[in-house]
Amino acid sequence: MPAEKTQNGSAKKDVIIHVEGLVTGFGKKIIHDHLDLDVYRGEVLGVVGGSGSGKSVLLRTIIGLNAPREGVIEVFGKRAGQAEGSRMRSLEMRWGVLFQEGALFSSQTVAENIQVPLREYTSMSQELMDEIAAMKIALVGLPPDTAQKLPSELSGGMKKRAGLARALALDPELLFLDEPTSGLDPISANQFDELIAELQESLGLTVFMVTHDLDSLAAITDRIAVLVDKKIKTGTIEELRKDTTPWIHEYFSGPRGHAALAGLR
Amino acid sequence: MASIENGADAWFKIEQGVFKAGGRWTITESARLDRQLRDFDAGSGDITAMDAGAVEKLDSSGAWLLLRTHRALEKAGRRVGALQVPERYASLLENLDRDDKKQGHGHPAPRMSPWHYRLYRIGKAAVEAGRQAWRMLGYLGRVTVETGEMLATPRKNLRFAAMAVQVEETGISALPIVGLLAFLIGIVLAYQGADQLKRFGAEIFTINLLGVGVLREIGGLITAIIVAGRSGSAFTAHLGSMRVNQEIDAMQTMGLNTVDTLVLPRVIGLVISLPLLTFYANIMALIGGAMMCYFDLGITIPVFLRQLNQAVDVGTLMVGLVKAPVFAFVIALVGCYEGFQVERNAASVGLLTTRSVVESVFLVIVLDAAFSVMFSVLGI
Numbered sequence: 042m043p044a045e046k047t048q049n050g051s052a053k054k055d056v057i058i059h060v061e062g063l064v065t066g067f068g069k070k071i072i073h074d075h076l077d078l079d080v081y082r083g084e085v086l087g088v089v090g091g092s093g094s095g096k097s098v099l100l101r102t103i104i105g106l107n108a109p110r111e112g113v114i115e116v117f118g119k120r121a122g123q124a125e126g127s128r129m130r131s132l133e134m135r136w137g138v139l140f141q142e143g144a145l146f147s148s149q150t151v152a153e154n155i156q157v158p159l160r161e162y163t164s165m166s167q168e169l170m171d172e173i174a175a176m177k178i179a180l181v182g183l184p185p186d187t188a189q190k191l192p193s194e195l196s197g198g199m200k201k202r203a204g205l206a207r208a209l210a211l212d213p214e215l216l217f218l219d220e221p222t223s224g225l226d227p228i229s230a231n232q233f234d235e236l237i238a239e240l241q242e243s244l245g246l247t248v249f250m251v252t253h254d255l256d257s258l259a260a261i262t263d264r265i266a267v268l269v270d271k272k273i274k275t276g277t278i279e280e281l282r283k284d285t286t287p288w289i290h291e292y293f294s295g296p297r298g299h300a301a302l303a304g305l306r
Numbered sequence: 307m308a309s310i311e312n313g314a315d316a317w318f319k320i321e322q323g324v325f326k327a328g329g330r331w332t333i334t335e336s337a338r339l340d341r342q343l344r345d346f347d348a349g350s351g352d353i354t355a356m357d358a359g360a361v362e363k364l365d366s367s368g369a370w371l372l373l374r375t376h377r378a379l380e381k382a383g384r385r386v387g388a389l390q391v392p393e394r395y396a397s398l399l400e401n402l403d404r405d406d407k408k409q410g411h412g413h414p415a416p417r418m419s420p421w422h423y424r425l426y427r428i429g430k431a432a433v434e435a436g437r438q439a440w441r442m443l444g445y446l447g448r449v450t451v452e453t454g455e456m457l458a459t460p461r462k463n464l465r466f467a468a469m470a471v472q473v474e475e476t477g478i479s480a481l482p483i484v485g486l487l488a489f490l491i492g493i494v495l496a497y498q499g500a501d502q503l504k505r506f507g508a509e510i511f512t513i514n515l516l517g518v519g520v521l522r523e524i525g526g527l528i529t530a531i532i533v534a535g536r537s538g539s540a541f542t543a544h545l546g547s548m549r550v551n552q553e554i555d556a557m558q559t560m561g562l563n564t565v566d567t568l569v570l571p572r573v574i575g576l577v578i579s580l581p582l583l584t585f586y587a588n589i590m591a592l593i594g595g596a597m598m599c600y601f602d603l604g605i606t607i608p609v610f611l612r613q614l615n616q617a618v619d620v621g622t623l624m625v626g627l628v629k630a631p632v633f634a635f636v637i638a639l640v641g642c643y644e645g646f647q648v649e650r651n652a653a654s655v656g657l658l659t660t661r662s663v664v665e666s667v668f669l670v671i672v673l674d675a676a677f678s679v680m681f682s683v684l685g686i
Binding site for chain 2: 147165166168172173176177180182191211212239242243244
């Protein structure tokens with residue numbers, strides 16, 4: 042499954058997310074210090090970094106949940122982050138976000154959860170929305186009776202799948218995943234990786250994935266962005282393995298890194 | 307609806323027996339396409355193939371519409387062959403078809419007729435109420451047993467600090483609101499009583515009405531209802547949030563008995579504070595009544611006290627006060643029980659807090675009626 046991705050590698054790379062000179066922080070603590078990052082159309086980018094290095098903050102800043110102190114964030118070539126009202130909405134329609142615990146609305150069934158964005162942004166009939174919800178549920182590999190269940194009746198892995206179905210409801214071009222495999226057992230995590238890779242390919246998605254999971258990195262990412270010292274370093278796994286920055290070296294050459302990457306070479 | 311830049315519209319047409327589709331079959335077009343495709347009758351015309359080769363952009367919603375149409379045509383007995391789509395979308399369609407077929411299409415459960423549904427809901431609610439009463443009885447038993455065990459070895463199991471906190475929270479903090487409301491009730495009762503009794507020239511008996519009414523019934527009832535709203539709900543919300551945070555699970559794994567640590571301090575704390583609050587409410591209501599008598603009827607305080615002394619005795623007060631610990635026990639029991647019923651979702655805490663207040667107010671009034679019947683049978 043790894044390595045061969047259809048869309049990239051072609052002549053000119055199409056930048057979907059462009060981050061330049063980003064500064065964020067809470068109080069006196071600076072989290073990102075003039076950080077630059079480009080994400081290209083059709084690629085799967087894995088974002089890694091130590092605990093507290095600001096992986097989730099970066100994701101939240103790009104999707105506009107955190108205000109940056111400085112810097113430019115462009116998504117689909119438009120200013121995001123602090124874009125106001127309608128402009129932000131038109132961006133939000135084009136991306137989907139999967140939060141760590143799924144963040145499903147607890148008082149609604151899975152089908153209703155998936156239909157929330159459909160109801161908000163389109164004028165579909167209830168019948169079509171039911172069909173689309175059922176289709177998305179099948180797409181993420183959940184059994185059909187999940188549609189009528191409440192999030193509290195689902196296991197952790199099912200919640201993530203249901204959250205993914207909701208993130209995919211509007212057929213976004215860009216998918217943000219916040220630690221999609223954390224809290225899953227290795228088998229479910231593998232299946233989730235495969236699911237993401239499969240969806241990425243068939244729907245032509247660009248994926249921005251924050252993760253801790255070396256196995257998913259090795260399995261499905263095209264490029265990796267490492268957050269170290271408030272900046273970011275990007276490259277393929279091979280490139281980063283040769284990097285001499287202590288944290289990066291430790292990360293890829295530690296026992297877990299070896300185990301995960303053993304399958305690659 | 308927010309707009310998305312949209313080049314060519316999506317279209318479909320039937321040309322020489324071929325269903326042709328093109329343009330941007332995406333989610334923004336799908337509402338319109340869905341309506342048009344529903345109007346389009348699969349059985350009519352003689353369609354021999356489906357060609358979506360002219361589709362410029364296809365997402366999963368659009369693909370679903372094509373797939374649905376293709377299936378409808380096949381179901382209507384047309385030999386349409388494979389669905390033709392541009393090469394780059396073949397895998398999307400294939401995946402969708404496979405996932406969907408693998409699982410069977412999730413049809414929503416058949417809807418009941420409105421009458422049937424109403425009947426179903428009444429029946430369900432009745433069964434649920436019965437079960438609830440049964441479980442509550444079980445819980446009462448458990449708390450009683452635990453209380454007995456605790457009383458057998460008080461030094462070991464009684465948590466004085468936690469109990470004192472509960473007495474403060476349910477009793478002392480409630481003084482202002484209970485006092486104010488009891489005072490107002492006293493005024494209202496005296497005013498209405500005086501208004502009626504004046505007609506017989508029996509204004510002085512307003513004091514009898516006030517004294518007996520407040521001490522025997524109103525004081526205790528009002529206090530219990532306020533406390534049910536104030537503390538019963540707080541118990542449920544607090545224990546419920548602890549359950550949501552898995553704090554209660556954590557306590558159980560450490561071998562802490564949740565009844566001992568969480569329920570008994572609340573029950574005993576409230577059993578201590580509610581009678582005291584009731585006594586305080588009685589005094590405040592009498593003060594309110596006395597004030598009203600003075601301003602409305604011109605009855606001075608000494609006259610008021612002498613009449614009150616004739617109207618009531620310690621027995622009247624005790625009849626009111628003896629009910630308070632029972633009310634307290636029920637309020638705390640229901641509040642804690644519902645708190646433990648909370649499930650791990652946000653809506654559940656609110657739902658059960660409401661239920662806890664409704665149930666405890668209901669039980670307080672039912673018990674009060676039962677006490678009245680009992681006292682009249684006993685001739686007290």
